[in-house]
Amino acid sequence: MVSLTINGSKEEVDVDPSMPILWVIRERFGMTGTKFGCGIAQCGACTVHLDGEPIRSCSTPVSAAEGKEVTTIEGIASEDGTLSKVQQAWISEQVPQCGYCQSGQIMSATALLRDTPQPSDEQINAFMRGNVCRCGMYGRIRKAIKVAAGIEQPGQQGAAT
């Protein structure tokens, strides 16, 4: 039995303690926003927060969450449903294409901005390099992080001539 908090809700779960957090939250709690991509912490699609720190949930056993707080993509909006600044910037910059990696991207970006509210390009590159976007929306992710940080104004590109 592992005791942990998921998005503010205290839970006890009877699973093999070596089962990765990813499968516990997806299969036992039905929260499917966190995605399976590689299984070996290479792509970041499974990123969640463990006591606020971003971790790759595909490679972190649930025993590591004993007594701790797990936050997933489903848990970062306000209780009244207002999206976080990062989520809002993801919409204003029209970041997602297929969207599969974006929960992980948003969780990483949220952690980055908490510790580094005004990140430089180099800091964004270093922090976000663990999250693969196969649709290649890196430019928009970079811009959205700056918009969420208040460094840049929201706005779309692509005006036709």
Added chain:
Amino acid sequence: MNETTSTKPSSSKTSRSRAAKWTRRGFIGAGALAGGALIVGVAVRSGNPVGKLKPIVAGGDDEALINSWVKIDADNLVTAIVPHCEMGQGANSTIAQMLADEMDVNWENVRVMDAPADGNYVSQHAARLFVGPGTLPDRPNQVGFMEPTYDGLFTQLGKLAGAYITGGSSSVRSTGQNGMRIAGAAAREMLVAAAAKEWGVPASEIKTQNARLTHAGSGRSEPYSAFAEAAAQQELPRAPKIKQVSEYRLMGTPAPRKDIPSKVDGSAIFGIDGGPDSDDLRYAAVKAAPVVGAQIASMDASTAKGMGGVLQILNMGDFVAVVADSYWQAQQALGTIKTAYTETENDTVSTAKMFAGFSAALDEAGDTGGNSKAEYGDPIDALGGAAIAVEAEYKVPFLAHATMEPMNCTAWVRGGKCDIWTSTQVPLMARDGAAEGAGVNADDVTMHPVFLGGGFGRRLTPEYSNQAARLAKAAGYPIKMIWSREEDTAQDFYRPADISRFKGGLDENGKAVCWNNVHCTEDEPAEAPLIEFYDIPNVSVRNADVEMPVRLGAWRSVAHSQHGFFVESFVDELAHAAGQDPFEFRSAHLANSPRHLAVLEGAAKMAGWGDALPEGHGRGIALVRSFNSIVAEVAQVDMTGNKPRVVKMFCCVDAGFAMNPDGLAAQMESGIIYGLTAAMYDEITLKDGKVEQSNFHDYQMMRMDDAPEISVQIINGAPDNIGGAGEPGLPPAAAAVANAIFAANGTRIRELPIAKHFA
């Protein structure tokens, strides 16, 4: 698709009175749904560019069909029911935008819903209202796809919804242009007609805007919903008038995508997330024979049997599966199973041997042999008389798609029926695969629409829905089967490897006089290796038949992915041999191709072509026409480190008309990164018949710290001749970078991936 619609014909009389009409563009039908909603549908025949897939989905017909539907609810919300899969390209949102513009509906009032790949939806809920008795086409040969019966017609319409392919960069230019716009225009005309009748005023005096009907003379104004039911009773327009470019209000604007909000809060349901609300759901991990054609000869599952959560261990002949309470438990147990495989003729396949075969085939084809793709002038004679002769050979590897969402499928087989949740670009094909696996009729398979976690051509095959259905049938309860990343990498349908050889000649003024190319892959699309837009008078383009005992598939931009690199690298070599600037050289050969020239000049101008660069940097340019769009890209590469670093990419695109410029720009950005990833890092190799790569550590993805800054500029060069968006950004990328490396330090890259040369 979580929406269900209950339908109730208002009366058999009104059904009869409602004519379904053929226009010169297709078939329009309309009906009223319960609660006063109007539904209008359009079926159109139109050319489909996805060549290789046509026989599979269109039964040998050389045309495909478009179904587009629109629904207006009592609350004045307009729902576009779109027959394409949303795999990231945003096209569903864009074609809804086209519909909304023709209907004069504001974007806020528009919803998008996937067309269900399920005949039952149509027959039970919608299509029965499309066509009343006595309205079947009187010349059935015009509509060979429809059976000459009432129910048969509905069934066929339903199948068409499932037949839809999402590929070939085709959604906007076929479904949008020919289906959605007609449906929107027809719906608008019927609403106007209904209001004109009720208000007793001429239809021509009624204005439509923001989903409202207004008659200035009498001061009347009502939302569309007020006339939705009455509109269903109106005469169907025979040829609805669609807008001129000057009348566009939503088309050509960056309307926000409708699918994005669900993709930032975790609520979007992808294939891997879908499934029945059932406590009986269990999980399967699978491993197929690693060599094409091999079967499981024997397996030792003694360790797996005792592992926690393991329910079933199955030898399925061509793959091994473990079913467990959790996917992770299934995967752990599968990893302990020792498997022996049957011998096959593919056990000795290797990439080295295949490339040797390519070289031998090209040697044999020589300057004139092989299958002719284009021949004009006399390139042999012209080369003999050329002032400068240039020769080069280029090589590209096999590639995997590596969608972020690995292949997966959830299946439930019970009572002669099968339910399927899976990410697929071709719902009908996935359905047929599942039907075969479940041993049920295709009509008894229900496909549940889900988002795709990437497509790129990978999800055009039915093998994974077949696997899941077989497992669910064997298990007797619902099964969620997920491929590991390793399985996904090893069991892909790969972009073909290729070698391409060129001989070109220049006259004393540096003008290209001849072009002779022979390569190996089949060309799909056929235009991929062709260069008729360049003013070169003597041309031969051929391919040689080669053996590739590998699963091959369509990979984003298909043969353009290889030929973009080959052709634009060789054009660059010709330019340098002529002692000319590569941009000037291309410009000089585009005298008869003004749209190509404008795009080339656009990219050069964006990049500041000719301006000084930092020490060790170089610029390269490339121009490719694909899927009816023209794209030029300039790469700026930094060669001061121990490996090339792409710093900036400048992209100019003419896709005819950008229905959603931000969406088109996003597709260019995406295609560029996909192309750069392949150009820089990746190759799939085979040894002893097996793929050697397995996961993202040995099949690398471009990441944030290597991703260049990308600028996109759009030219609307042909508003009536729209091109694709999902693929055309990719083909120029590799050549632009290779050409930039040459400009920086004189190293000519003739083989991809580039990383190989800097290991």
